[in-house]
Amino acid sequence: MADLFDLPDSGNGSNEGASESSAPRPLADRLRPKTLGEVIGQEQVLGPDAPLGVMLSSGSLSSLIFWGPPGVGKTTIARLLADETDLHFVQISAIFTGVPELRKVFEAAKARRTNGKGTLLFVDEIHRFNKAQQDGFLPYMEDGTILLVGATTENPSFELNAAVLSRSQVLVLERLSLADLERLAQRSERELNRVLPLDGPAREALLEMADGDGRALLNLIEQVMAWRVDGKLDTDALSTRLMRRAAKYDKAGEEHYNLISALHKSVRGSDPDAALYWFARMLEGGEDPRFLARRITRMACEDIALADPQAQGICLNAWETYERLGSPEGELALAQAVIYLALAPKTNAGYVAYKEARRMAKKTGSEPPPKHILNAPTQLMAEQGYGAGYEYDHDAEGGFSGQNYFPEGIKRPVLYAPVERGFERELKRRLDYFSSQRLKKQ
Structure with a gap:
């Protein structure tokens, strides 16, 4: 210490x-590292067996995209790379650079190359360039006029075009x-x-x-x-x-989806502490509690479902409570719903059954229902066999007729397969009973 x-x-x-x-x-300027060995952190990129370490030792440095949060060394590493490889360092920002300025940069790099000096072009916030502007780098990357090092805080898969990515190696810098x-x-x-x-x-x-x-x-x-x-x-x-620095959180960007994914998976994994943590992280970042209310209700439908039929109602009640109380009082009701979901028995049997039913419905197209379960409000429909042979289940023994309700010629599928957890254990018992009775009546 x-x-x-x-x-x-x-x-x-x-x-x-x-x-x-x-x-x-x-x-920050006084402590700027003078060699790559002085850089603090990022061993996963700079270590001897890490990507940059291997590139430098083999003399095969290629164009790079540094993806990471602010303040982790993207600019510093790019500058030191230029020093290590004896390249002229040029830094631009996509926020302040337009096409005319880019042309000047490329022309200067071409002239420099004629005189035997290469150029490392560092582009900060490279994701701010549109796809057409990004295409403008390609010929100069391909002929060796520039070695491009781009820096971005956004996911390159979404923000950079495929042509630039195919000619670069993406290196992830960590906080x-x-x-x-x-x-x-x-x-x-x-x-x-x-x-x-x-x-x-x-x-x-x-x-x-x-x-x-x-x-x-x-x-x-x-x-x-x-x-x-x-x-x-x-x-x-x-x-x-000192005021505490606000946590990095982009309500419309990748962080938004990363954190809601973390919350959902923590609930699914029955970890109330982790679920509460990610719930709080999103609130602290300024997330709309209504978005969270909607998503936790979805979690109840997808991951708890009929294993605990109360879960969905608890989420809806928490949502309504928030609407009545507002922030910050109403957020407590949502937090309690998160805890309940995390500790509730889990099943995705209904979700799986629903998706399979949709797949089957697309595959079978316009197959009509069997005629015996169709109504016959007209004489013509009765003559066509509508409703013929239908058994009224309340009149059947045990209140169960065991008739077929799928289209004729379609093999009966098993869509819903409940698990032995929570209330779905009781539903499984009922399903097994009706299946056995159906076999007896065939």
Whole structure:
């Protein structure tokens, strides 16, 4: 931890080495790694046996797409790659670059190549270019004019066209772990020659506030180091002075679908704690509770169904309660519904049966019902055999006639196969009884 550095206390707020006539360089700039070996985290990409490590050792670097959240080193790694491979580094942002600027970049790269110097073109927010603009990179990638390194926070499968993806390798950069952030904090303390004025829990809280974003952590550290404090601040004092960074959550993007998937699978996996956690994560991210109400009702239909017939009603009641109370009071009713679903017996037998019935209905087309279960409101229909031979089940022995209700010539399928869980155990008992009675009457 930081105490191992034997650094002076930060209470004086001094900035040694900074010129009085100019502001000091931002901490993030001062700590920018000078080699790939200094990069914190991303071992799954940079390690000796990882994709970039193998490319560099074999001298076979190809165009790349870095996919990952903000503040995990995408720009830094791209710049260091250019240094490692002796390529001229050019950085553009898709937000501020149009077709005229791109043409100038490509022409400059062609001229540079004529003089024996290659170009690594780093395109930040590459997903902001439309598909036609992305196509403009292809000829320059193919003839070696540029080595493209794109950076995106969005899923490349959805945001980049197939031609660019086929000519690039996608590398996933991960949010920094707490251990990575601690290493970054220690590096900051060495650079500033001061220890963060925080006790242990407050230091951990600061790391958590960064939410895996190294750049955000360095900005927070700069704020903390600027305070004039005596001793060490605790978590409450830190929270008073700093606002917690909002969690990354895109209500219309991939994160939205990732988190609802995590919630659904936690419910299906009968883990109420995990289900509540993902439910809370979505609320904290600003998700509409009505969307959550709709989706948990769907979970009741898909994964609990007739194993617990009360589950759907509980979800609908929770939904109505939310509509009456609003936020934040009504969210508690939804949370309780999530807990109930997670602990309810599970079955997808009804869901499977429904999907198979739809498949069978498409396959059989317009096959008519058997005539004996059709009504005959006219004489002509009666003459055609409508209703002939129909047995009224209430008049049959045991209230069960065992007649065929499928179209003629279609082999009777088994669509619904209940499980031995919850109330569906009772339904299975009934189904088995009717099946045995049907066999007797054949």
